[in-house]
Amino acid sequence: MQQVKGVIARSKGAPVELVTINVPDPGPGEAVVKIQACGVCHTDLHYREGGIGDDYPYLLGHEAAGIVESVGPEVHDLAPGDYVILNWRAVCGACRACRRGRPWYCFATHNAKQKMTLEDGTELSPTLGIGAFIDKTLVAAGQCTKVDPAARPAAAGLLGCGVMAGLGAALNTGNVQRGDSVAVIGCGGVGAAAIAGARLAGAATIIAVDIDDRKLERARELGATHTVNSKDADAVEAIQALTGGHGADVVIDAVGRPETWKQAFYGRDLAGTVVLVGVPTPSMQLELPLLDVFGRGGSLKSSWYGDCLPSRDFPMLIDLYLQGRLPLDAFVTEEIGVHDVEAAFDKMHGGDVLRSVVVY
Structure with missing residues (x-):
């Protein structure tokens, strides 16, 4: 286990807090990813405001790119050092949608089984199963999609949610x-x-x-x-x-x-x-x-999520971005620090930004 700093919503409508978080070592089928950039999405604000659930405290952030730091047992197609975009629909490969060759509709998507916690042991609910306003996060290995490392993290991470949708x-x-x-x-x-x-x-x-x-x-x-x-x-x-x-x-x-x-x-x-x-x-x-x-x-x-299959769509879209055919940079209105998440929420209400992106 290691301790890092992350942004949480402790209760409905409360200002976000930057706190110390315990991140377990990856278990079977899991990975720890060092976050390089994470977009501030309306979905994070919906979580903070109680519009999606009430499983507080929430670990916010989900539109992220980063570097795999470590993987657990039974992970075969991911290794430390891989540059990845995180996704919130790790497909199971076994449900009726996956068996019919339609994995983008997977009805049993999954996340990491272990929980990240506060210092006192309180379990956190990561937004969309990711939780990426944090130095390092624990996810299911299937939530990591390898892409060309030449892609700028602030732009690439946005494929993790809104831009891909x-x-x-x-x-x-x-x-x-x-x-x-x-x-x-x-x-x-x-x-x-x-x-x-x-x-x-x-x-x-x-x-x-x-x-x-x-x-x-x-x-x-x-x-x-x-x-x-x-x-x-x-x-x-x-x-x-x-x-x-x-x-x-x-x-x-x-x-x-x-x-x-x-x-x-x-x-x-x-x-x-x-x-x-x-x-x-x-x-x-x-x-x-x-x-x-x-x-x-x-x-x-x-x-749903643009009916995307991350393993198919993310690498292709990143290639188009690097060829100059997909203007992902245009969606990055500003790069901010992790202390600026609350201010970024305020800017959403005014329609001043497409995306504020936390850069580590």
Whole structure:
């Protein structure tokens, strides 16, 4: 066991704390990773605010890249010194989804079995099974994906959650094709990544919809061909007007509210695809005429983590980044220290950043 410093949320809504944490030596199937960089994601804030659970105290942070320090028994494809991106869906290989050749839907993803603790022995709940606002973290070996070490950690780590969710919503779930029209509703970190994914796929028309002109300008920089401020214009009418009156082939809702989902539903072309990647709250309800669902055809999909398979997608996306074809650096608004996590949460509310990234 070793002791390191990490950022925790001790109770609902309480300011985060930098405390000493006990990290066990890796057991069977586990690894200890020295963190080099970790993005500050809205999901961390949701954990802090009690929006996901109440298993306090939480060890925050999950969008991370780092170096494997040690591995436990029964780990065969990972070694100390490997440069990795951490993921929160280590697939089991044995559930019904994995057996059908669809491991990105794995229904039995897993994390480290041992618990990291406070000095008094209190067990910590790592966010998304990772917990990476810390010098070193304990994870399941399957949560480590080896990538080219030439990739800048602050940018590479963002594939661990939000950027991958957006890219995958376009590339995997939405299956955007060359020449398609795509609309993205909500242009924060996930939505901006969906725009970059649509551009990477070769979409001809990419429409960014938001209520913040700053986010819309960033969306243009990442590949949007058109922008719509939905405070000033009806989003559905604007999407239809920009697609010959038909609607977009793929519409991605990166907000996750009933209002935005309906905009996506009615803003798509006949037989088009709606992708929900924004995360709704448990209380949200959707009411829709069933005849409209039947009559418009197409696909209504939810995107889990961009339907990614880290072992397949992370190395490929890092290669595209190193070739200059995927602008991951554009998502790093600022690099901060581990003491600045609380301030980074405050900046989220103002929409001033795509990502603040803690760099060690």
